[in-house]
Amino acid sequence: MREVVHVRQQGAYDGDVLVVGGGIVGLSTAYAITRAAPGTRVTVLEKEPGPARHQTGRNSGVIHSGIYYRPGSLKARYAVRGAAEMVKFCAEYGIAHAVTGKLIVATDRDELPRLHALVQRGRENGIPVRELGAAQIAEYEPEVRGLAAIHVGTTGICDYTAVARQLAEASGADIRYGARVVRIDRRPERGVAVRLADGGIVRARVLVNCAGLYCDEIARLTGDDPQVRIVPFRGEYYELARPELVRGLVYPVPDPAFPFLGVHLTRGIDGGVHLGPNAVPALAREGYGWGVVRPREALATVAWPGSWRIARRHWRYGAGELRRSLSKGAFTEAVRRMLPAVREGDLVPAPAGVRAQAVLRDGTLVDDFLIKEGPRTVHVLNAPSPAATASLPIGREVARRALAALGAA
Template identity: 75%
Template sequence: MAYGYDVLVVGGGIIGLSTAHAITQAAPGTSVAVLEKETALATHQTGRNSGVIHSGVYYRPGSFKARFAVRGADEMVKFCLDHDIAHEVTGKLIVATAREELPRLHALAQRGRENRIPVRELGPAQIAEREPHVGGLAAIHVGSTGICDFGAVARTLASLAQAAGVELRTGTGVREIARRPDGITVQTDIGEVRGRVLVNCAGLHCDRVARMAGEDLGMRIVPFRGEYYELAERSRDLVRGLVYPVPDPAFPFLGVHLTRDVHGGVHVGPNAVPALAREGYSWLRARPRDMAEVLAFPGSWRILRRHWRYEAGELRRSLSKKAFVTAVRQLLPAVSADDLVPAAAGVRAQAVLRDGTLVDDFLFGGSGPFVHVLNAPSPAATASLPIGREVARRALEALAGSRST
């Protein structure tokens, strides 16, 4: 059967659901369908993150990430309060463990102030007061960081969208997209769907959806797997809250960190290793097509040339628990291998340009009836409410344009 909608949203993660909800709030009566290839919503990046409400302290002032994370953190706490979703504003420590990290730590504190985030610089005694088992030369405390259950946030957004008339269609993977004079035709796993505007929130597959739409936007998704351990129950009192290292500014990952979740567990990780499939949650899960696409893209080789030393360290920590424990001990000297229990991994949908640039900000694209979200890694879950409004604005502009032609 053919279904006609004003807006088709491809991808039922937290960004797609937030976008669908925002469209119904901004333009009631707009007909919207969310097309999700899995049999359940929010099973990939949304369902496999550490549950941190990020403050925005790391991000360049004025960037999408900075603006959306700062606004999104406040809005996410309010959303959780309004809908009785488990959450806590915990604050976090970013800890320097070596002297060469001190200038970067001070620069982070300054960046936090520029982004209007509550930051406080701490010495070793103050670190020990907050986290007795954490070692460090200096730290900054970021007061607006928190934790929540993003799976519950996604389920709530889905319920709100559905109550406003959005049709949520799981098991509906997109196979082909064709632009017609009167709109867009999408061939899916269960038949044809038609709409006037298509919004691409496909995450790990967003570049493929863009190419199906006839728009090659000069980037590819290169998947990086984040591998986690968690502290064994007997060892959870080693960490009271959230503890992060000073990140390497040359690489868009935060390093191995310690994050307590709303259920009482403590995640340790992640590292960042190339995944052998877009949904490659272990070394055993590989897809030749996915690997061939990565290897055929010039940007992948340029990343390797630029960052091979960093990635060699990440691979070593992936293959050796001893090496992983050594990395964790820089922050948490008391931890032992017996304290760490393997936990579920996630895969980051990292957009990479042809010149090997790892896209460091949210990236949007598209023309005519197409709106593409092409890079939305962390802190996308934190910022999902303002991102959803931004994407909805673009979709409604595209819809108005389609009606005027």
């Protein structure tokens, strides 16, 4: 039986909007609410001792241009708009960033039609793209080899953890760290009460769920059916011991049948070059290595029918990703397709990340942002890459829905 956390009468709220999750989307939402409706009392609950400890702080740090995404999709609209806004935000607050541009490189003839399709998609999304022949690649990356490439000028890099900290500060919200949610009681006529692991209770008129890897579980705690399951995929990285081999950002042509971009080369804001990520199933939602296993979470993933359908549909792709996870040599082979000068000894293990991939019951990988609403609740149920890039416009959209729910409460 679900424990009930009683909601007190009107006027006894601790705040107006309660945001669960202190990653970049949750903090952008808090920032957008207080900008759009000054005086709104916002509380952010984050279970970790600081912000951006998971997806926000464990990615490549890339400001994505939006070239990959279907014109008209939320990802395309938010990424194109968000990239320009993120650069402006970083400049305004003195956060380390750079607009570097990037190369997308075709290394096999069957990739050439897909590369051309990306040129067309980029132009439809209003993104400046330059087509390059094999000899022109060296203008940007002397050590990179390919049959053809495109240069995307609006791509950049930044420090997303610093962005998250600045959003928290600038929002003026009450940010509570070490606040893990264990129970939620929602009464449509009276509000939402949340019990924390330390026994504390926080009450608000509206709840916004930006819990990332646990967003589906938070949705179920409110009594809403998310109709998706978060299936965690670990992305493993190496750092390049010879960073002088790569000047900027170099990507392969992505496989449109799978929502991951493949192993790419990324010079970060600190000057180091990361190689990766691959994409393998994680045995815990925060499973940053094969040794991290949480049986309840792993069994829940296995029990979801969509997980088995993914495995049947993508087993060949998955086998390649698993091979690169278990074999440093195989990972090096993937890098050498674009960067032939690299050697296995040049790869130094780096921290991994985990992607919160929403999966439907039929095995469909949710490709776009997914935001659903319930009584007094707004749930962000899928925030894939480019969520960090697009966090400012996403935050405004979630804030708009939260304020509408607040007005109707």
